Amino acid sequence: MIGASKTRKQRRLYFVILGLLGLGVGTALVLTAFQDNIVFFWSPTQVAEGKVAPEQRFRVGGLVENGSVVKNGENVSFTVTDMNSSMKVEYTGLLPDLFREGQGIIAEGRIDSKGVFVASEVLAKHDENYMPREVADALKKSGRWNEGQGKGAGEAISEGLKPTSTAPAANP
Amino acid sequence: MHRFANPTQFMRIANAIYPWVAGLAVILFVVGLPIALVTSPPDYQQGQTVRIMYIHVSSAWLMMMIYGIVAGGSAAFLIWRHPMANLVAKASAPMGAIFTGLALITGMLWGQPMWGTFWVWDARLTSTLILFFLYLGYIALNDAFEDSERGDRAAAILALVGSVNLPIIHFSVEWWNTLHQPSIMKLSGDGVKSSVDGAILLPLFLMMGAFTMYYLAVLVLRLRSELLAAKIRNARMSQVAVDAAVGQPAE
Known part of the structure; x- marks a missing residue:
């Protein structure tokens, strides 16, 4: 029993x-x-490699290149980069508070006939670094600050891209 | 382990830890809340908005931990017919749902000013929403059958099936690129590392501790009232049986 x-x-x-x-x-x-459908955005390198169909709507993510932002009223143009490839983006509308040069961003839209990415939405990607302003200032002063140079948001983005970029290309 | 299958034994321990967890919850909230919401420094990028994180991450931590407890309790119930494990799972699930809701809402409130949107369908946000529905499904299934034992078993199976979602939520920010930021805690060769400065990490830990102790304290209270309700049900049933035996009509 x-x-x-x-x-x-x-x-x-x-x-x-x-x-x-x-x-x-x-x-x-x-x-x-479904790997390719779960990723939230593509990097400029992946777009250049042809992972996205040309007329398709998609999201591109990367860092706002330093010195590339041109504001003209509500119209903004800037270059988004993953330190390897870059892409020109045009956008009309309100930008999130965190948008600035060196910041990780994700833009949604499509590539127009001139090869410019026309975005209908721009989101800021926040990284996982949290610190008081004084600590950030101290880091900047001591020269250990390398925002937008592959550290911080850049690292987060390039790290986030690793799994898909090492995966075998699904679409020929 | 089977010693704890006995409700009396189980509650003896639960009642013994109750004053400690309840006391710790009060102390941690009293100490932690003012630090988290007032005296801790604003973040260099987010400013004061960083304070939402103290509630958000604590809620998210509990939603994961509680689901682990619900799934573990369900497994013990299905395999060993462990009634207390099932009771712990049932008593925890509504709290898990509430903390998942809190994590989702605080996340949206933070996302609007920081990302520029309340909601996106990225892997982290979507899998968390699925967790919320799993909790609701578990609670609904528990009460969906006339025979409560069948309902418990169906709900326990759902809880187990849903547990595949836990690693998906946790690793979603590493496996796929998402809008949501990666984990602030990193396990590496030389231990756990955090990308959060100590002045922000301290209130976060205090709040996570406070939330956890609060959950444990409320869990003991819920278990107590569940057992009392069962006692009342049993007393009513035996009263009906006695009435029937004596020949008086039971209303």
Whole structure:
């Protein structure tokens, strides 16, 4: 009697473990298959590599290149870069507070006939660095500050791109 | 472990820790809230908006931890028919749903000024919304059957199936590029590293501790009232049985 209930418990235990394993593997396969649909944005390099169909609407993400921002009333143009490739973006509308040169941003829109990315929405990507202003100032003063130079937002973005850029190209 | 299947044994321990967790919750809130909301320095980029993070990250931490407890309790219930594990899962789920809702709402309030949008369908935000629906589904399934045992079992299976979402939420910011920022805690060769300055990390830890202690204290209270409700149900049932045996009509 006790033995019987023990094996039943063991059976349930194996069933639960196997079920979870199967579910995990299945989910992993589905997520890998839909990799390209889950990524939120593409880098200028990936766009240059032709990962996005030319007339398709998509999001491009990267750093606002230093000295590239030209504001003309509500019209803004700037260059978004991943330190490898870059892309000219034009946008009309309100920019988020965090938008500035060296900041990680994500723009949604499409490439027009002149090869310029016309954005209908620009979002600021916040990085995972949190510090008081005095600490940021001290870092800048001591020269250990390298915002927009592959550290901070840039690192976050290039790191975020790693899994997709190392994955085998899905679309030929 | 099976010793704790006995509600009396379980509650003896739960009642013993109650004053400690409740006291710690009060102390941590009293110490932590003023630091988090008033005296801690504003962030160099976000300014005062950084204070939302203290509530947001604490809620998100609890929503993950509580789901782990709901799933673990459900597994123990399904495998060993452990009634207390099921009771802990059932008592925790509504709190998990509330903290998930809080994490979503505070995230939106932060996203509007910082990102420029309340909501995007990136991997982190979408998987968190799914977690919220999993909690609601679990709560609904628990009460969806006449036979409460069947409802409990169906809900427990849902909780287990939904647990695949936990690693997805956690690693979503690493596996795919998202609008949401990566984790502030990084596990590397030389231990846990944080990209958050100490002056901001301290109030965050205080708030995370306060939230956790609050959850544990409320969990003990919920378990107590659940067990009392079960006792009342049983007393009513046996009263009905006695009435029937004596021959008086039970209304």
